[in-house]
Amino acid sequence: MAIPTRIGLAGLAVMGQNLALNIAEKGFPISVYNRTTSKVDETVERAKQEGNLPVYGFHDPESFVRSIQKPRVIIMLVKAGPPVDQTIKTLSVYMEKGDCIIDGGNEWYENTERREKAMAELGLLYLGMGVSGGEEGARHGPSLMPGGAFEAYKYIEDILLKVAAQVSDSGPCVTYIGKGGSGNFVKMIHNGIEYGDMQLIAEAYDVLKSVGKLSNEELHQVFSEWNKGELLSFLIEITADIFLVKDDKGDGYLVDKVLDKTGMKGTGKWTVQQAAELSVAAPTIASSLDSRFLSGLKEERVEAAKVFKSSGVSDILVDQAVDKQKLIDDVRQALYASKICSYAQGMNLIRAKSMEKGWDLELGELARIWKGGCIIRAIFLDRIKKAYDRNPNLANLLVDPEFAKEMIDRQSAWRRVVCLAINSGVSTPGMSSSLAYFDTYRRGRLPANLVQAQRDYFGAHTYERIDVSGSFHTEWFKISKQAKI
Numbered sequence: 001m002a003i004p005t006r007i008g009l010a011g012l013a014v015m016g017q018n019l020a021l022n023i024a025e026k027g028f029p030i031s032v033y034n035r036t037t038s039k040v041d042e043t044v045e046r047a048k049q050e051g052n053l054p055v056y057g058f059h060d061p062e063s064f065v066r067s068i069q070k071p072r073v074i075i076m077l078v079k080a081g082p083p084v085d086q087t088i089k090t091l092s093v094y095m096e097k098g099d100c101i102i103d104g105g106n107e108w109y110e111n112t113e114r115r116e117k118a119m120a121e122l123g124l125l126y127l128g129m130g131v132s133g134g135e136e137g138a139r140h141g142p143s144l145m146p147g148g149a150f151e152a153y154k155y156i157e158d159i160l161l162k163v164a165a166q167v168s169d170s171g172p173c174v175t176y177i178g179k180g181g182s183g184n185f186v187k188m189i190h191n192g193i194e195y196g197d198m199q200l201i202a203e204a205y206d207v208l209k210s211v212g213k214l215s216n217e218e219l220h221q222v223f224s225e226w227n228k229g230e231l232l233s234f235l236i237e238i239t240a241d242i243f244l245v246k247d248d249k250g251d252g253y254l255v256d257k258v259l260d261k262t263g264m265k266g267t268g269k270w271t272v273q274q275a276a277e278l279s280v281a282a283p284t285i286a287s288s289l290d291s292r293f294l295s296g297l298k299e300e301r302v303e304a305a306k307v308f309k310s311s312g313v314s315d316i317l318v319d320q321a322v323d324k325q326k327l328i329d330d331v332r333q334a335l336y337a338s339k340i341c342s343y344a345q346g347m348n349l350i351r352a353k354s355m356e357k358g359w360d361l362e363l364g365e366l367a368r369i370w371k372g373g374c375i376i377r378a379i380f381l382d383r384i385k386k387a388y389d390r391n392p393n394l395a396n397l398l399v400d401p402e403f404a405k406e407m408i409d410r411q412s413a414w415r416r417v418v419c420l421a422i423n424s425g426v427s428t429p430g431m432s433s434s435l436a437y438f439d440t441y442r443r444g445r446l447p448a449n450l451v452q453a454q455r456d457y458f459g460a461h462t463y464e465r466i467d468v469s470g471s472f473h474t475e476w477f478k479i480s481k482q483a484k485i
């Protein structure tokens with residue numbers, strides 16, 4: 001038995017099992033532990049089946065911890081929240097100064113910072129590491145976002161570099177993110193961006209299906225074709241696959257039988273809450289969250305559809321004749337332009353938090369480690385990385401010269417799709433809010449002057465002028481009553 005092992009992993013649900021097997025497969029003997037011991041045996045059995053991988057199971061926390069070489073590093077993959085605290089408590093009593101615990105769950109970044117401080121008092125190191133890529137990624141190469149004690153990162157850098165997804169032109173999908181809870185924060189924003197991507201793809205599907213009347217076979221072809229160009233990504237690829245799957249319980253395709261209610265675990269909500277906290281506009285991500293909320297109101301929506309139908313309003317308002325090929329091409333461009341806006345919002349959220357916390361995060365490096373392994377992996381991320389390489393202080397992705405050109409080239413198609421959707425009564429909140437974001441951001445003058453005048457009118461909040469510096473207040477009520485037009 002290769003004891004002491006190089007590293008330990010506690011929490012053997014599917015993600016934990018797969019990550020443990022991945023680490024072992026890369027040549028690092030690993031100790032594993034789980035509260036429910038049957039999962040330990042299951043993991044050891046899998047390790048045997050999958051090529052006699054060096055995975056060593058333990059049923060009690062003490063022998064588990066002691067089996068790991070010093071300084072000990074243990075990755076935890078348990079449910080976020082109190083289970084993490086309980087697992088830390090169980091394991092830390094057997095750990096010694098200089099040992100390290102890594103939380104690989106989707107944890108709220110402030111919990112990680114609280115735990116890092118508490119652990120430091122015991123002389124222990126702590127990392128919060130975002131792990132993206134689902135079960136498949138965990139087993140064969142995830143994108144890893146470790147943040148916290150740099151010294152702890154260094155202990156296991158060699159492991160992470162091998163375990164992470166490998167992208168031929170840009171290396172392993174891992175980097176030291178930064179201090180504190182930055183790894184969890186970046187993973188949270190990654191998930192918010194993922195919400196946006198999925199919503200935008202769903203809207204493209206809805207417009208093509210509901211307005212363009214494309215069949216599932218045609219949708220498969222369209223998405224497969226898109227996956228060869230600028231939209232090439234994991235999510236487009238799996239979307240193309242979904243349209244091929246026939247219903248195993250009846251006629252037709254399975255996607256048409258799936259209930260239109262989206263679940264969620266919270267990271268999208270946290271992203272939008274953070275956007276509000278940081279005063280950073282993230283309308284595409286927010287609209288994808290709202291869409292999930294509204295999707296949950298299935299029964300209400302079915303009733304509402306009846307109310308409007310009886311008043312003569314059907315789901316699709318206008319049965320317009322559309323040129324299918326043109327629509328497909330327009331929707332592709334609308335999707336791409338909307339996606340740029342969504343990523344611009346996510347990146348700006350990360351930058352704002354980085355400045356607030358002094359994390360010094362490198363946005364281009366984040367785009368690089370998202371190029372493989374994770375759910376939002378896409379060829380497009382290479383363009384984002386290059387944009388930040390050209391200018392690390394880029395105020396917004398939209399004003400990078402290359403992205404700006406792409407937006408200009410696509411804006412006519414984008415507007416046509418949003419107009420068509422609006423006129424057809426098909427909601428496209430992600431595409432519409434992306435377009436509104438673009439149209440707001442690119443205007444030198446907004447109607448905010450009027451809002452500011454209203455604020456000064458009713459609340460004497462004062463206003464600034466475009467021509468004279470200083471802060472001003474006007475008796476709007478009195479003057480307007482005296483005014484004659």
Ligand code: 2AM
Pocket residue numbers: 011012013016034035036039077078079082083084086087
């Ligand atoms: P279990 O198999 O004993 O339930 C995902 O649920 C993982 O988190 C599982 O490995 C699960 O262990 C673990 N987990 C959930 N709550 C836990 C707790 N309070 N203490 C330890 N592990 C926990």
